[in-house]
Amino acid sequence: MSKIFMNGKLVDKTDAVISVYDHGFLYGDGIFEGIRIYNAKVFKLHEHIARLYESAKHIDLAIPLSIAEMCKAVEETVIANSKKEGYIRLIVSRGVGNLGLDPRKTTNPQIIIIVDDISIYPEEMYEKGMEIITATTIRNIPNALNPRIKSLNYLNNILAKLEANRAGVPEAIMLNHLGEVAECTADNIFLVKDGVLKTPAIHCGILEGITRNTVIDLAKVEKIAVEECVLTRHDVFTADECFLTGTAAEVIPVVKCDGRSIGLGLPGEITKLLRDRFRKFISV
Numbered sequence: 001m002s003k004i005f006m007n008g009k010l011v012d013k014t015d016a017v018i019s020v021y022d023h024g025f026l027y028g029d030g031i032f033e034g035i036r037i038y039n040a041k042v043f044k045l046h047e048h049i050a051r052l053y054e055s056a057k058h059i060d061l062a063i064p065l066s067i068a069e070m071c072k073a074v075e076e077t078v079i080a081n082s083k084k085e086g087y088i089r090l091i092v093s094r095g096v097g098n099l100g101l102d103p104r105k106t107t108n109p110q111i112i113i114i115v116d117d118i119s120i121y122p123e124e125m126y127e128k129g130m131e132i133i134t135a136t137t138i139r140n141i142p143n144a145l146n147p148r149i150k151s152l153n154y155l156n157n158i159l160a161k162l163e164a165n166r167a168g169v170p171e172a173i174m175l176n177h178l179g180e181v182a183e184c185t186a187d188n189i190f191l192v193k194d195g196v197l198k199t200p201a202i203h204c205g206i207l208e209g210i211t212r213n214t215v216i217d218l219a220k221v222e223k224i225a226v227e228e229c230v231l232t233r234h235d236v237f238t239a240d241e242c243f244l245t246g247t248a249a250e251v252i253p254v255v256k257c258d259g260r261s262i263g264l265g266l267p268g269e270i271t272k273l274l275r276d277r278f279r280k281f282i283s284v
């Protein structure tokens with residue numbers, strides 16, 4: 001049976017339970033990370049842990065472990081589950097409080113590390129590309145709930161995901177409050193136009209994806225010009241290529257958006273090159 005890290009102890013999956021008074025459950029008051037295990041190694045562990053602690057800082061949540069202790073806890077949980085390929089869900093919730101939302105009334109943030117299998121898109125989607133839509137639900141306005149916080153409150157994204165489900169597509173673009181492209185429900189978005197790789201800048205109101213940053217680095221190695229900028233739906237419709245990035249999705253081509261074919265309606269050359277470089281990068 002899989003072992004789950006709960007506040008310093010490894011427990012069986014069936015014993016891994018939290019209180020119904022935990023504010024992570026009552027209010028979505030907490031943060032998380034999704035991390036991949038490739039070849040028994042934790043991918044970009046330090047980047048994920050750094051983002052976790054930044055999310056914690058923003059919501060004024062003191063994690064009762066140092067960064068080094070947290071890295072060790074993640075690695076030990078992976079070893080305890082003997083996972084060579086898989087997915088880690090690291091959660092820090094505010095902890096048990098009363099029914100009011102005041103975090104001062106809570107005690108003991110809960111640290112939970114789950115190691116499990118990963119469900120990815122079918123291989124055919126990587127070869128042929130996926131179709132997406134633009135959701136009518138906009139991404140959270142940064143001054144309300146900054147998308148840079150990877151919080152336990154994913155209702156904003158879930159509302160957009162419901163629209164994707166209704167349209168029968170796997171992902172949806174979420175615009176920001178200015179009508180600019182932000183990101184998808186669980187992935188960042190990239191376009192290629194005239195050989196230049198473009199992706200929404202952080203200030204457009206996105207989660208700064210670890211995969212996004214890795215792909216930007218890999219593109220630079222390939223001497224591909226990269227622009228982090230403002231993009232609109234016009235840029236999506238008229239792009240030569242489009243792809244999404246995320247811990248689960250890795251690099252996945254998009255060939256249609258809102259009924260319009262993107263470029264030739266096939267995965268583009270730069271997309272294929274970056275997917276290939278990404279696959280090589282994770283296997284070393």
Ligand code: PMP
Nearest residue numbers: 186187188207209210211246247
């Ligand atoms: N945006 C959102 C809203 C996400 O949930 C995710 C997945 N964590 C991403 C982007 C991609 O980020 P990463 O590459 O770090 O998984």
